[in-house]
Amino acid sequence: xxxxxxxxxxxxxxxxxxxxxxxxxxxxxxxxxxxxxxxxxxxxxxxxxxxxxxxxxxxxxxxxxxxxxxxxxxxxxxxxxxxxxxxxxxxxxxxxxxxxxxxxxxxxxxxxxxxxxxxxxxxxxxxxxxxxxxxxxxxxxxxxxxxxxxxxx
Amino acid sequence: xxxxxxxxxxxxxxxxxxxxxxxxxxxxxxxxxxxxxxxxxxxxxxxxxxxxxxxxxxxxxxxxxxxxxxxxxxxxxxxxxxxxxxxxxxxxxxxxxxxxxxxxxxxxxxxxxxxxxxxxxxxxxxxxxxxxxxxxxxxxxxxxxxxxxxxxxxxxxxxxxxxxxxxxxxxxxxxxxxxxxxxxxxxxxxxxxxxxxxxxxxxxxxxxxxxxxxxxxxxxxxxxxxxxxxxxxxxxxxxxxxxxxxxxxxxxxxxxxxxxxxxxxxxxxxxxxxxxxxxxxxxxxxxxxxxxxxxxxxxxxxxxxxxxxxxxxxxxxxxxxxxxxxxxxxxxxxxxxxxxxxxxxxxxxxxxxxxxxxxxxxxxxxxxxxxxxxxxxxxxxxxxxxxxxxxxxxxxxxxxxxxxxxxxxxxxxxxxxxxxxxxxxxxxxxxxxxxxxxxxxxxxxxxxxxxxxxxxxxxxxxxxxxxxx
Numbered sequence: 001x002x003x004x005x006x007x008x009x010x011x012x013x014x015x016x017x018x019x020x021x022x023x024x025x026x027x028x029x030x031x032x033x034x035x036x037x038x039x040x041x042x043x044x045x046x047x048x049x050x051x052x053x054x055x056x057x058x059x060x061x062x063x064x065x066x067x068x069x070x071x072x073x074x075x076x077x078x079x080x081x082x083x084x085x086x087x088x089x090x091x092x093x094x095x096x097x098x099x100x101x102x103x104x105x106x107x108x109x110x111x112x113x114x115x116x117x118x119x120x121x122x123x124x125x126x127x128x129x130x131x132x133x134x135x136x137x138x139x140x141x142x143x144x145x146x147x148x149x150x151x152x153x
Numbered sequence: 154x155x156x157x158x159x160x161x162x163x164x165x166x167x168x169x170x171x172x173x174x175x176x177x178x179x180x181x182x183x184x185x186x187x188x189x190x191x192x193x194x195x196x197x198x199x200x201x202x203x204x205x206x207x208x209x210x211x212x213x214x215x216x217x218x219x220x221x222x223x224x225x226x227x228x229x230x231x232x233x234x235x236x237x238x239x240x241x242x243x244x245x246x247x248x249x250x251x252x253x254x255x256x257x258x259x260x261x262x263x264x265x266x267x268x269x270x271x272x273x274x275x276x277x278x279x280x281x282x283x284x285x286x287x288x289x290x291x292x293x294x295x296x297x298x299x300x301x302x303x304x305x306x307x308x309x310x311x312x313x314x315x316x317x318x319x320x321x322x323x324x325x326x327x328x329x330x331x332x333x334x335x336x337x338x339x340x341x342x343x344x345x346x347x348x349x350x351x352x353x354x355x356x357x358x359x360x361x362x363x364x365x366x367x368x369x370x371x372x373x374x375x376x377x378x379x380x381x382x383x384x385x386x387x388x389x390x391x392x393x394x395x396x397x398x399x400x401x402x403x404x405x406x407x408x409x410x411x412x413x414x415x416x417x418x419x420x421x422x423x424x425x426x427x428x429x430x431x432x433x434x435x436x437x438x439x440x441x442x443x444x445x446x447x448x449x450x451x452x453x454x455x456x457x458x459x460x461x462x463x464x465x466x467x468x469x470x471x472x473x474x475x476x477x478x479x480x481x482x483x484x485x486x487x488x489x490x491x492x493x494x495x496x497x498x499x500x501x502x503x504x505x506x507x508x509x510x511x512x513x514x515x516x517x518x519x520x521x522x523x524x525x526x527x528x529x530x531x532x533x534x535x536x537x538x539x540x541x542x543x544x545x546x547x548x549x550x551x552x553x554x555x556x557x558x559x560x561x562x563x564x565x566x567x568x569x570x571x572x573x574x575x576x577x578x579x580x581x582x583x584x585x586x587x588x589x590x591x592x593x594x595x596x597x598x599x600x601x602x603x604x605x606x607x608x609x610x611x612x613x614x615x616x617x618x619x620x621x622x
Contacts, residue, residue: 047382048374049227051450079371081447088449092227093372121374127381134388134595137602141395141557142245148561149248152255 036064036103038112045119049092052101054112064103064111072100072114094119159468164306167473172320175480179324179332189513192329193261193492194410201419203334204411207485208423210337211403212243213344214294214482217431218475219301222455224386225435226448229368229375231383233435238387239394243424246398250408250416252560256621263405264497269620270559271567278571280497282552282578283400286545287490288530291523294483295531301479305456305472314531317476321483322524326517330410333484340481345430347474351459351467352433358462359440367443375439386591389546393594396549399556403489437462487527491520546594547581553598554605562609563616569608577601 041051052066066089068079081089083103096119103112186192199207217236224232257266263283268276299314306313324332365376374380398404408416437458441448444461448454456475460468495516500507507515555570581597 047227048380049451082445086447086449089447090226090449090451090454091447092451093229093368093375095374122381122385124379124381124384127384130592130595131384131388133599134391137595137598138388138391140602141553145245145248145557148557149252152252152561 036112038101038103038115040101040115040117043117045094045117046122048094048119048121049090050094050117051088051090052115053088054103055087063106065106067102067104069100070097072116074100074102096121159306159465159472161307163469164302164308164472167469167476168302168316168320171473171476172316175320175332175336176324176327178336179326179328181328182331182335183328186329186331189261189509189516191331192513192516193488193495194406195330195334197410197412199334199407199411199415201415203338204407204415204419205422205426206338206341207334208243208404208407208420209427210341210344210481211407211485212239212398212423212427213341213430213478218344218348218434218478219297219452219455221431221434222438222458223451225375225438226441226451226454228383228386229372229380229439230378231380231387233432233439235383235387235390236431236435237428238391239431240424240428241391242394242396242398243420243427245395246404247417247420247424249399249556249560250404250411250420253405253408254411254413254416256560256618257409258622260409260621261406261496262493263400263402264493264501266405266556266559266621267570268497268501270616271555271570273567275555275567275571275574276497278574279400279552279555280493282548282574283402283493284490286397286401286549287486287493288527289545291483291486291490291527292530294479294486295527296534298479298483299531299534301475302472304453305468305475310534311532315528317479317483318524318528318531321480321487322520325484325487326520330406330488333488334407334410336484337481340477343477344474344481347470347477348430348433351437351462351470354462355437355440355458359443363443364440368439371442382589382591385589389591389593389595392550392553392598393546396546396551396553396594396598400549400552401489402493403485406489406492487520487523491516491523494519494523544582544585544593546590547585547597548578550581550594550597551575551577551601554601558605558609563618564609564613565605566608566612566614569604569612573601573604573608576604 036054038052038054041053063085064083066079066081066083067074067077068091070076070078078099079091083089098116098118100114100116102110102114104110183192190196221233221236224236226232228235253260253266260266264276264280267279295314295318298317299310302308302313302317303310324336328335368375411419434455438454441454441458444458446454446457446461448457456468456471459471463470495512499515499519500512551574555565555573558565559570577597577600580600581593584596585593
């Protein structure tokens with residue numbers, strides 16, 4: 001029955017659009033009318049650490065959960081941090097990838113916009129090259145000092 | 154008020170008690186100072202115990218107690234090990250200290266060495282490098298004092314900064330290098346006991362396996378030995394530390410002040426004793442996520458972990474340790490920089506025929522002047538000045554090779570030594586701006602070595618060592 005298939009595909013498409021629209025609306029609402037403005041100090045990170053800060057509009061909304069995920073829909077949550085009375089957090093040790101962050105109340109309702117940062121560590125080859133150069137210069141210095149000291153005695 | 158804060162009244166009580174004790178102690182030690190040698194170089198008779206303590210305490214700055222945890226929190230295992238490798242500066246300075254005392258038994262400053270060994274051009278370049286570094290460090294320490302006392306106790310920035318500067322200037326003025334070295338001895342004991350106790354409690358209460366498991370999940374890069382930025386940081390920090398120690402009058406004045414035969418052993422032992430301190434202070438930073446601590450700024454991770462582990466007593470403990478670490482570096486830098494100004498600028502450039510008594514009085518006026526200039530520069534609280542200290546990596550690393558070749562080889566000529574410092578600094582600054590702070594020192598050091606090597610190939614200065622006598 002091709003007609004039934006078409007109906008099923010149509011209904012599934014509607015559901016998919018609805019789901020996507022729902023997420024998008026949630027995200028947009030957070031961005032357009034947030035109770036708290038969440039900021040990240042840099043959007044492209046080469047050292048794996050960032051500082052996130054926010055300003056609560058109402059004092060009673062001071063304690064939040066900071067949620068870090070690897071997708072904008074927050075299906076893959078990597079960290080949930082209780083903020084306490086802090087209005088900034090310095091996070092470190094991130095691997096390469098895209099990260100999405102938002103603040104929510106303990107009951108799960110989001111209260112901030114969603115912010116994003118990308119971690120792209122520096123090239124390992126260059127880092128190892130610099131490491132080897134440093135090692136060679138250091139050994140040269142140590143050997144010369146040892147030799148000079150011996151010869152001056 | 155966060156968990157690392159203590160009440161302001163408690164902070165003021167601690168400052169008054171410790172400050173008064175150090176000022177009275179400084180006055181008592183300095184009551185018999187009669188000559189420039191007594192005041193600037195503690196009579197050139199400092200023994201092994203005090204020598205080791207002062208070398209170690211001076212190298213334990215606010216950076217060791219606060220930035221070592223910060224770098225561990227940011228760069229992981231390499232950050233912790235890289236910071237502890239700054240001990241190599243002290244260890245490698247040991248043979249230099251012996252040679253300095255041997256070549257210049259009547260010397261006063263590192264400027265004396267550059268003037269006699271390399272001539273005016275290299276001497277002036279060196280003085281510029283040295284003052285840039287000394288002023289940057291002094292101002293960053295003064296500002297760190299104000300910022301940290303405010304962060305740890307809520308004390309107003311300007312009050313905290315003024316109090317810590319006033320205490321250090323007063324006892325340095327009253328007691329000279331004797332007071333600096335003796336207070337360093339007690340400050341070392343406080344710092345060592347404090348750091349070891351906090352490290353022990355962290356190990357007992359949290360445990361190594363918990364820290365490892367938690368970090369490997371929550372902050373995987375911190376345990377990654379192939380973390381690129383951390384790998385780049387490692388040798389840069391080593392050369393920054395070596396450059397700081399090799400060129401600074403803080404360490405040269407101690408080499409002159411130590412009794413014959415003491416310098417080599419004292420610097421070697423101080424380096425070995427200093428090495429584990431950043432590992433302990435850094436280690437506690439790795440425990441932060443396991444304890445649910447995510448600091449608002451990276452330099453607060455150490456105090457927050459200590460306060461969480463030890464409660465309100467821990468916060469007081471941290472306050473005293475940080476205050477001691479700040480004072481032990483600030484007093485040494487004040488004394489050594491004023492020596493350089495007195496000997497190299499006042500006597501060397503302005504009044505060459507000045508009498509010894511006049512110089513003794515001038516050195517005291519210069520300490521007060523230096524304190525006032527530092528206070529004025531610290532007043533606006535330009536927070537980026539602390540970060541500007543990283544610039545000095547490019548400056549100080551350029552001096553390593555001219556000092557090593559200058560002390561042990563007669564061949565290197567002054568024009569090449571001066572050029573090595575100028576080009577090394579320029580290349581280091583280029584690296585700082587184009588890549589990051591973690592390549593400035595190593596770039597500067599490499600370029601300086603190249604210029605010195607060319608100089609050694611092209612010309613033989615045939616310097617006569619007797620000229621130092």
